Amino acid sequence: MAFALPIEQLTAIEQELRRVFDDDGISVDDPAGLGIMLRYPMGWIETDGQPHDQNTGKRIRPLMLLFCAEAAGGDWRTALPAAAAVEILHNFSLIHDDIEDNSLIRHGRPTVWQVWGVANAINVGDAMYTLAFQALHHLSEHGLSAVSLVSALHAFGDTAFTLTRGQHLDMRFEHEPSVTVEQYLEMIQGKTAALLSLSAYLGALIATEDPERAGIFAEFALALGLSFQIHDDILGIWGDPSVTGKSAASDILSRKKSLPVLYGIARSELLRQRYAGGEFSEEDVQDIITELESVGALTYTRNLENEWNERALNALERAEPLEPGSTKLRGLVDALFERQS
Numbered sequence: 001m002a003f004a005l006p007i008e009q010l011t012a013i014e015q016e017l018r019r020v021f022d023d024d025g026i027s028v029d030d031p032a033g034l035g036i037m038l039r040y041p042m043g044w045i046e047t048d049g050q051p052h053d054q055n056t057g058k059r060i061r062p063l064m065l066l067f068c069a070e071a072a073g074g075d076w077r078t079a080l081p082a083a084a085a086v087e088i089l090h091n092f093s094l095i096h097d098d099i100e101d102n103s104l105i106r107h108g109r110p111t112v113w114q115v116w117g118v119a120n121a122i123n124v125g126d127a128m129y130t131l132a133f134q135a136l137h138h139l140s141e142h143g144l145s146a147v148s149l150v151s152a153l154h155a156f157g158d159t160a161f162t163l164t165r166g167q168h169l170d171m172r173f174e175h176e177p178s179v180t181v182e183q184y185l186e187m188i189q190g191k192t193a194a195l196l197s198l199s200a201y202l203g204a205l206i207a208t209e210d211p212e213r214a215g216i217f218a219e220f221a222l223a224l225g226l227s228f229q230i231h232d233d234i235l236g237i238w239g240d241p242s243v244t245g246k247s248a249a250s251d252i253l254s255r256k257k258s259l260p261v262l263y264g265i266a267r268s269e270l271l272r273q274r275y276a277g278g279e280f281s282e283e284d285v286q287d288i289i290t291e292l293e294s295v296g297a298l299t300y301t302r303n304l305e306n307e308w309n310e311r312a313l314n315a316l317e318r319a320e321p322l323e324p325g326s327t328k329l330r331g332l333v334d335a336l337f338e339r340q341s
Helices: 007-024 034-042 060-071 076-100 112-116 118-142 146-173 181-208 211-238 259-265 269-276 282-294 297-319 325-336
Strands: none
Touching (some): 007 060, 034 118, 060 076, 076 112, 076 146, 112 118, 146 181, 181 211, 211 282, 211 325, 259 282, 269 282, 282 297
């Protein structure tokens, strides 16, 4: 990452996550095996229950939450239950998404449904969803008022629904002959930006118990999430494979309808015909990229990324973040965009 890893906060997040699973969930020694299934996608154990200790992901969402709590003038430790809750909710969504997308690998390991079957994976995801709400209830142990706890639970439930709707749109768009840029932005707001926005909102709400100020932090993170996904779409076609870790041709070959492609299809008969036809060959890739550039898809997508990034920074300025949380938030922004095109 582009900034020094906050070891103290990452350690505290992991401790809180494990506490939720140990206290509110099912023991790893559960003879029926559910305890193993729940901990496997978190990166803590192998399929046989032996320690793995290689956490999945960078814990971006819980870090966003703790940094916003600090930037809003609070003690980030009081927000740890919410940080655990958003990370567990994120993992719930990944388990179900992997089933629906027929994904075989997640974080370099076989997905839950690949190991234990679809029925068990659905059940693990459902259990993870429940644990997320149980984790959030622990905020009452840190002095959060009943009114603010209800507000937090309401926002949490709304976001869980938004995540589900975003995945629904993503699956639906795979079979739609035409998807507009506006529809695509609505989809990525649900799949990518909503949970980041919730994280910022909860962190600031816990620190201030002021929903209006928390909403400004949420606005910042929502715009940041959109900018990040648009940036990722650019890298999927024009990124340097030595930096991104995947071939620049992969998104084209898989016929992924990312933002540049949707913009291009709306403006090029050649691209409409190509994407309405059969599979692409390696030779087709450069022709498609050239056509995308000729109709201005790269320029449009970069401009839109910059527009959302500017909105994020403007919202962060209006939130009047305090130190040291402000510096940490800006470092996290840099980390999200560390892969260069």
